[in-house]
Amino acid sequence: xxxxxxxxxxxxxxxxxxxxxxxxxxxxxxxxxxxxxxxxxxxxxxxxxxxxxxxxxxxxxxxxxxxxxxxxxxxxxxxxxxxxxxxxxxxxxxxxxxxxxxxxxxxxxxxxxxxxxxxxxxxxxxxxxxxxxxxxxxxxxxxxxxxxxxxxxxxxxxxxxxxxxxxxxxxxxxxxxxxxxxxxxxxxxxxxxxxxxxxxxxxxxxxxxxxxxxxxxxxxxxxxxxxxxxxxxxxxxxxxxxxxxxxxxxxxxxxxxxxxxxxxxxxxxxxxxxxxxxxxxxxxxxxxxxxxxxxxxxxxxxxxxxxxxxxxxxxxxxxxxxxxxxxxxxxxxxxxxxxxxxxx
Numbered sequence: 398x399x400x401x402x403x404x405x406x407x408x409x410x411x412x413x414x415x416x417x418x419x420x421x422x423x424x425x426x427x428x429x430x431x432x433x434x435x436x437x438x439x440x441x442x443x444x445x446x447x448x449x450x451x452x453x454x455x456x457x458x459x460x461x462x463x464x465x466x467x468x469x470x471x472x473x474x475x476x477x478x479x480x481x482x483x484x485x486x487x488x489x490x491x492x493x494x495x496x497x498x499x500x501x502x503x504x505x506x507x508x509x510x511x512x513x514x515x516x517x518x519x520x521x522x523x524x525x526x527x528x529x530x531x532x533x534x535x536x537x538x539x540x541x542x543x544x545x546x547x548x549x550x551x552x553x554x555x556x557x558x559x560x561x562x563x564x565x566x567x568x569x570x571x572x573x574x575x576x577x578x579x580x581x582x583x584x585x586x587x588x589x590x591x592x593x594x595x596x597x598x599x600x601x602x603x604x605x606x607x608x609x610x611x612x613x614x615x616x617x618x619x620x621x622x623x624x625x626x627x628x629x630x631x632x633x634x635x636x637x638x639x640x641x642x643x644x645x646x647x648x649x650x651x652x653x654x655x656x657x658x659x660x661x662x663x664x665x666x667x668x669x670x671x672x673x674x675x676x677x678x679x680x681x682x683x684x685x686x687x688x689x690x691x692x693x694x695x696x697x698x699x700x701x702x703x704x705x706x707x708x709x710x711x712x713x714x715x716x717x718x719x720x721x722x723x724x725x726x727x728x729x730x731x732x733x734x735x736x737x738x739x740x741x
Contacts, residue, residue: 643673
């Protein structure tokens with residue numbers, strides 16, 4: 398679900414997608430309207446589709462508030478909520494929220510521990526390196542805090558959690574602790590070289606009770622036999638990739654650019670970043686290799702999209718987080734219907 402000032406219209410579209418076979422909807426949050434209020438609205442307007450935060454960062458809400466929010470959304474949706482978390486980046490965390498972007502891995506690990514403790518309705522007593530609850534006098538508190546447990550009984554003792562992650566250490570953390578992992582710009586043919594070692598490292602430490610790691614791959618979809626529509630959709634994919642690979646972060650601190658390098662496009666990644674940061678955004682988009690643009694998307698005739706779905710599945714993907722890029726609601730709905738049919 399994109400950033401929108403018309404939540405009612407977006408929720409209405411999602412209800413149509415639900416009827417067409419949509420399994421899960423992600424509501425984004427960056428520095429827009431909050432995702433939580435919109436997720437509650439979507440929960441009220443749907444009945445079967447899973448609702449997911451995509452993503453809530455681990456800095457701007459306390460871990461206990463994240464746990465309360467997840468339990469609340471799981472309650473109002475009848476057990477349909479998936480808690481999507483991520484570290485975000487310093488531009489948002491420090492720039493918008495005024496929180497120091499420190500120790501994302503360790504903080505995420507503490508958030509997971511606290512959330513699951515809250516959902517089990519255990520008195521919360523967590524004295525970690527980065528999160529302390531209750532806050533004791535020696536750590537700057539009043540000394541009046543005491544361990545409390547969640548008043549309500551959650552619908553589920555363990556709300557499933559997803560980690561959006563790209564870097565090797567974050568991917569390993571997802572495989573170790575989370576029910577699901579979401580990589581952005583997933584290129585099936587290069588996924589093994591980019592993520593395989595990290596996934597194996599995390600899986601070796603994984604608690605068997607978590608089950609197999611679900612992989613939710615971010616992508617764009619337009620199923621069309623019209624070459625002109627296909628090119629327009631691919632142009633949109635190019636612009637989206639260029640924004641992230643070229644402009645999301647500073648030189649030497651751009652996780653998406655690093656991913657393009659790991660996929661085997663170091664020269665192209667450098668060129669795209671140089672062009673984008675110099676204001677030549679159209680040229681940056683044009684400099685992206687077709688192999689990457691077409692490889693991470695599900696755009697084109699039905700046969701080609703079917704082949705790409707098979708490639709994603711072969712690479713271990715269990716769910717496609719596919720944003721439709723049709724020019725109107727009818728085109729987007731048709732693509733969701735076709736994708737649901739092809740995925741089955």
